[in-house]
Amino acid sequence: MKKLALAPLLLALALLLTACGVGGAVASRLVQGNLDAIYFGEPGEDYFELVNATPEDIEETYQQGMEVEAQTFAYYYSVDYLPDDLLAEIADMYKQIYQSAKYEVGTASELSDGSYAVPVTVYPLNILELVNERGAEYTEAYNAQFTDGQIASMTEEEYMEYxxxxxxxxxxxxxxxxxxxxxxxxxxLVIQVAQDSDGYWRMNEDDFAAFDAAVIYYP
Structure with missing residues (x-):
């Protein structure tokens, strides 16, 4: 299951320091804070001393992340329409799920190119495996209210409601x-932290995507 990209969220979660100002502990703290910001919305007060972001930026990033998860959910379960109210409901559900997200950030090691490799251990949540095991009872009860003919003859508005x-x-x-x-x-897993052409230290997008895909197991 390929999840929708969260990479744009990383733009606000970057560290601006000179090369001599970064060490393994700072790289690990950046990764810990970024992950806590994305999955919990709470990166810790000392995090704001490191990054080019405000608490308002973090709240916006957190909300955007949950909305991306809602879009992934819609794609995964073949939901054709995602109006704002439904998007908000699914995003709120993910906020509840991610309160149980579990990961551990280890001590970074400096690589030969001056970047840092930060080891992370993630414990995938099995909730969607449970949903796939139990969901038939729910969906069959819902679909029992409609015949194939009724669904086929629905107007667009009626189908959106269905x-x-x-x-x-x-x-x-x-x-x-x-x-x-x-x-x-x-x-x-390992998340690389490297300095970009503008001087910002960021998590590698592909490494973060691999981590994000593991937090919740998609069967």
Missing amino acids: DAGWARTIVQCCLDCIPDMDYMEPES
């Missing part, structure tokens, strides 16, 4: 599964 009901049915299944979700076997 589609939203389908999405909310799966959302409800997700919410019901939250108390039972658990962690899967941990995965060990």
